[in-house]
Amino acid sequence: MRPRNNRIMFSLAAFIFLGVGALLFYRRYSAKRSSMATRPGGFLFKIGYFLYTRTRLGYMYHLKNLTKMRQKFPEGHSVVTPVEFQGLKICPIPLLEDNYSYVLIDTTDSVAVVVDPSDAEAVQNFLTEENVKLLGILTTHKHWDHSGGNSTIKSRHRNIPVYGSSSDSIPGLTHPVSDEDRIQIGNFNFTVKFTPGHTRGHSVYILDGTPYSAPDSLFSGDLLFIGGSGRMFEGSPLTMLRSLDTVCHLRDDTLVWPGHEYARDDLKFAMTVEPDNISLQNKLKWVEDKRKERLMTCPSTIGEEKLYNPFLRTSEGKIQQNMGVKIEKDDSEKIRTATLAAVRQSKDSHSYRL
Missing domain, CATH: 3.60.15.10 (Ribonuclease Z/Hydroxyacylglutathione hydrolase-like)
Incomplete structure (x- = not known):
């Protein structure tokens, strides 16, 4: 059972590594307005959007971004008035x-x-x-x-x-x-x-x-x-x-x-x-x-x-x-x-x- 468990863990780690890599790649090239990445229906768009909206990786990315933005804008990005x-x-x-x-x-x-x-x-x-x-x-x-x-x-x-x-x-x-x-x-x-x-x-x-x-x-x-x-x-x-x-x-x-x-x-x-x-x-x-x-x-x-x-x-x-x-x-x-x-x-x- 141990070799099988090792294969499962390796596959899971590989999926997470590739998934996070694809998501970050998508976000980076989206920010640069790459037509391949940002065009709805494009290959990179489909990968990144699927990962962001349909997997736990999207939520992990969101939590990471929350931490980053709290540090960047400790009082919020804008001054607001009720x-x-x-x-x-x-x-x-x-x-x-x-x-x-x-x-x-x-x-x-x-x-x-x-x-x-x-x-x-x-x-x-x-x-x-x-x-x-x-x-x-x-x-x-x-x-x-x-x-x-x-x-x-x-x-x-x-x-x-x-x-x-x-x-x-x-x-x-x-x-x-x-x-x-x-x-x-x-x-x-x-x-x-x-x-x-x-x-x-x-x-x-x-x-x-x-x-x-x-x-x-x-x-x-x-x-x-x-x-x-x-x-x-x-x-x-x-x-x-x-x-x-x-x-x-x-x-x-x-x-x-x-x-x-x-x-x-x-x-x-x-x-x-x-x-x-x-x-x-x-x-x-x-x-x-x-x-x-x-x-x-x-x-x-x-x-x-x-x-x-x-x-x-x-x-x-x-x-x-x-x-x-x-x-x-x-x-x-x-x-x-x-x-x-x-x-x-x-x-x-x-x-x-x-």
């Missing part, structure tokens, strides 16, 4: 290199819900400082930089629900959600929107602001950023277009709370798509002034995003023209899909963002 309404406080938590988790506090009952807690330690420290009881976790998608803290937090807070799509491999999932589900957690009321594209199970959550005399709040994960949108890892341009349309149809005053601090990078890219857009120029200047002081740039609103975010402006003739989209047949959805695909391809070559 936004308060009547009985509600929305608290962005800066995590990793540019992620945001959000703790929503019902200040009347001193209870909270957390969205996308990638760093369990940072979220737990914040809950302790605020002296609030955690009632539940909302997860937009499976990527470790959004879900990596789920299981640890759940182990500390027994019996709390963890919401997310069953189409994604959400850690600690207890309550699968579907499109248009209504979720009540304490006094918080959320509506779920199924928004695949970034991952096959990506979902967003809309907090009803009415009880707090506040606008609704969209927690958009990696679907929608300020001036940008997440990559189409597990969906077609048409799928992503329809997901973006889902949030584009929300009320204009809906607050947008994105999963990443990408505003400066995304708006700089948007300027290459629509350089004459005055709203875009003004927003970029505002963001650059904020980032000089490392201040957070969220939230924006749906109304604002429709003025300058190229991923929400695929019906604009100027953008279609600038992207070189030429479709003879008068098919609005087909034209917009081609425009979105062209914008996405251009963005991916402009800078690498997950």
Whole structure:
């Protein structure tokens, strides 16, 4: 039995060594914007993405990255300020290199819900400082930089629900959600929107602001950023277009709370798509002034995003023209899909963002 056990151990060690090597290789070349590595469907992309999302190696990489980013940003990557309404406080938590988790506090009952807690330690420290009881976790998608803290937090807070799509491999999932589900957690009321594209199970959550005399709040994960949108890892341009349309149809005053601090990078890219857009120029200047002081740039609103975010402006003739989209047949959805695909391809070559 000993030789057989030795072979098993050797095979396991070889798998881990090769897996970690492939994952690090993928990340390094992705950062350099290698088309082979970053193109969805490319060989290196498939290897790295599989390891990151479907194996324990991805979680190991996430933990290593957490340690690294805590050392790099001991106070967080951005200076954040809670936004308060009547009985509600929305608290962005800066995590990793540019992620945001959000703790929503019902200040009347001193209870909270957390969205996308990638760093369990940072979220737990914040809950302790605020002296609030955690009632539940909302997860937009499976990527470790959004879900990596789920299981640890759940182990500390027994019996709390963890919401997310069953189409994604959400850690600690207890309550699968579907499109248009209504979720009540304490006094918080959320509506779920199924928004695949970034991952096959990506979902967003809309907090009803009415009880707090506040606008609704969209927690958009990696679907929608300020001036940008997440990559189409597990969906077609048409799928992503329809997901973006889902949030584009929300009320204009809906607050947008994105999963990443990408505003400066995304708006700089948007300027290459629509350089004459005055709203875009003004927003970029505002963001650059904020980032000089490392201040957070969220939230924006749906109304604002429709003025300058190229991923929400695929019906604009100027953008279609600038992207070189030429479709003879008068098919609005087909034209917009081609425009979105062209914008996405251009963005991916402009800078690498997950």
